[in-house]
Amino acid sequence: HDYESIFKETVLDEFTYPEKYLLELRRNVKQISHLQFYDLNSDIMGSIYNTLIENQEQHDRGQHFTNTNEVDIVNAFCINKETKTVLDSGCGAGTFLVRAYAFMKHFNKKAKHIELLERLWGIDIAPFPVFLASMNLSLLDIKEIDNYPAIINKDFADIKTKSYHDLIFHNHTTEFEINKKNGKFSSVRIPQFDACIGNPPYIRQELVERKDTWSSLVNSEHGLKRINQQSDLYVYYLMHTAAFLKEAGRLGYVISSSWLDVAFGAGLQKFLLDNFKIIAVIDNQKMRSFETASINTVILILEKCSDHEERQSNIVRFIRIYKDYKDLIGQSDSENRFDTVSKFTSQLEKTNKTVKNNDYFVTVRIQKQLEEESTTDGKYENGNWGAKYLRSPEIYNRIIDKAGDKLIPLRNVVDVFYGIKSGANDFFYVIDDTKEVKKLSDDEYKLQFGFDRSKHKISWEKFGWYYSELTKNHHLMERAYFQPLFKSQKEAENLEVNKKNLRYQVLICNES
Numbered sequence: 001h002d003y004e005s006i007f008k009e010t011v012l013d014e015f016t017y018p019e020k021y022l023l024e025l026r027r028n029v030k031q032i033s034h035l036q037f038y039d040l041n042s043d044i045m046g047s048i049y050n051t052l053i054e055n056q057e058q059h060d061r062g063q064h065f066t067n068t069n070e071v072d073i074v075n076a077f078c079i080n081k082e083t084k085t086v087l088d089s090g091c092g093a094g095t096f097l098v099r100a101y102a103f104m105k106h107f108n109k110k111a112k113h114i115e116l117l118e119r120l121w122g123i124d125i126a127p128f129p130v131f132l133a134s135m136n137l138s139l140l141d142i143k144e145i146d147n148y149p150a151i152i153n154k155d156f157a158d159i160k161t162k163s164y165h166d167l168i169f170h171n172h173t174t175e176f177e178i179n180k181k182n183g184k185f186s187s188v189r190i191p192q193f194d195a196c197i198g199n200p201p202y203i204r205q206e207l208v209e210r211k212d213t214w215s216s217l218v219n220s221e222h223g224l225k226r227i228n229q230q231s232d233l234y235v236y237y238l239m240h241t242a243a244f245l246k247e248a249g250r251l252g253y254v255i256s257s258s259w260l261d262v263a264f265g266a267g268l269q270k271f272l273l274d275n276f277k278i279i280a281v282i283d284n285q286k287m288r289s290f291e292t293a294s295i296n297t298v299i300l301i302l303e304k305c306s307d308h309e310e311r312q313s314n315i316v317r318f319i320r321i322y323k324d325y326k327d328l329i330g331q332s333d334s335e336n337r338f339d340t341v342s343k344f345t346s347q348l349e350k351t352n353k354t355v356k357n358n359d360y361f362v363t364v365r366i367q368k369q370l371e372e373e374s375t376t377d378g379k380y381e382n383g384n385w386g387a388k389y390l391r392s393p394e395i396y397n398r399i400i401d402k403a404g405d406k407l408i409p410l411r412n413v414v415d416v417f418y419g420i421k422s423g424a425n426d427f428f429y430v431i432d433d434t435k436e437v438k439k440l441s442d443d444e445y446k447l448q449f450g451f452d453r454s455k456h457k458i459s460w461e462k463f464g465w466y467y468s469e470l471t472k473n474h475h476l477m478e479r480a481y482f483q484p485l486f487k488s489q490k491e492a493e494n495l496e497v498n499k500k501n502l503r504y505q506v507l508i509c510n511e512s
């Protein structure tokens with residue numbers, strides 16, 4: 001047994017510990033020796049990944065462990081009996097790969113550990129996740145001698161399709177192309193994959209390094225000349241990953257949901273419409289995927305398809321899940337887990353019309369319709385898929401479906417544009433506190449308005465006592481220049497807005 005990546009020398013081996021630490025270290029080693037290697041499952045590796053990585057690195061590189069339920073749902077959509085090769089291009093602690101291993105083993109009971117290892121490829125830029133992912137996969141069968149997971153420690157932006165990588169690789173299935181051997185290492189050509197799974201790093205555009213490299217990659221791979229500069233890293237990541245996927249292969253991601261609604265998402269939506277059958281977009285309305293990242297995610301399932309007709313007639317499912325996944329697919333270590341999760345995903349995939357029950361609500365759309373809805377004068381604009389199909393009240397889609405072509409977009413008949421933005425809401429928005437005047441003591445009244453209450457000649461019809469959150473003071477001002485402000489949808493209980501319930505008044509003064 002030869003676990004280089006696990007036992008190779010690191011800085012810790014050169015470190016001399018002061019005497020006083022030795023006792024504690026000895027105690028730790030003793031405790032570790034009681035642990036069973038077999039008990040170290042992917043959830044434990046994941047929590048090591050979540051806790052040991054420094055917060056800053058976690059933030060800069062988008063390192064967040066993905067929960068096993070979502071991983072299994074992605075895998076059940078993407079891996080089947082025929083799946084031979086699987087890639088996770090940002091594998092972290094290796095949860096997707098470990099669970100993919102279990103799925104492949106489930107479908108092919110006779111497959112050997114070493115055969116499965118060479119079919120599951122992972123990439124990660126950071127050495128510690130690579131170490132954890134290697135451990136995670138090796139531990140699945142520590143009796144094997146050739147126990148070398150195919151994990152590459154590189155920036156994904158530097159990995160080209162069909163490029164060669166130095167790995168300890170035995171090519172048991174003899175399906176891989178090996179260029180030359182160099183000692184223990186073979187130079188192996190990265191294959192095209194049947195399934196690409198994972199959850200890409202969430203890194204906001206301001207922090208994306210090497211944007212030019214990413215842009216020229218997606219340009220050479222997909223002919224995309226211009227990617228919206230506001231795009232988060234996951235947009236490039238998905239596009240680059242797609243280049244490693246075989247025709248009819250599946251791509252399954254746990255991915256930030258922002259692209260569904262924000263402007264830069266239009267480019268990604270168009271890319272998906274042009275290259276894939278979009279099988280499902282799944283939003284769990286009961287849970288947040290990442291405790292450590294303040295990000296909302298969805299599960300996105302795609303199938304690569306170069307046939308335009310086939311893509312256009314594909315049925316896209318927008319799915320809202322109402323329960324915790326564990327209540328729908330059981331615990332990750334339950335005996336019939338694979339059957340339960342596969343049954344759940346195939347039930348969703350078979351849904352061809354809008355369905356609602358206690359567990360989920362599926363809205364279906366024909367892919368062609370999705371594209372047409374958001375294309376004006378040949379230009380695709382963001383289709384607001386999140387707002388329309390994952391967050392809108394049920395009645396919205398019922399009305400749209402029923403109305404058919406009786407409804408047209410407002411922009412077809414009038415120019416729709418943003419009004420003027422002042423950028424100074426807290427100056428213009430104030431709270432009418434006139435009713436509080438009555439509660440002032442006589443002294444306070446005099447202090448505020450400069451008159452005794454009884455002598456003050458003022459009409460409260462004409463004037464109001466307005467509180468400004470900017471100055472943190474009240475101001476006496478003419479009512480004529482204020483209008484009630486409907487600032488947020490939350491201020492109305494239904495389609496009617498009761499002006500009396502609105503919090504703010506807005507200053508509108510067009511006199512100089």
Ligand SMILES: C[S@@+](CC[C@H](N)C(=O)[O-])C[C@H]1O[C@@H](n2cnc3c(N)ncnc32)[C@H](O)[C@@H]1O
Nearest residue numbers: 064065066090092093094095124125155156201
């Ligand atoms: C959200 S995490 C994946 C977590 C993983 N699914 C798990 O459960 O452990 C994203 C991973 O992408 C890696 N990453 C970020 N930028 C990368 C890049 N440019 N190339 C390769 N990996 C990268 C991070 O180090 C991180 O481990």
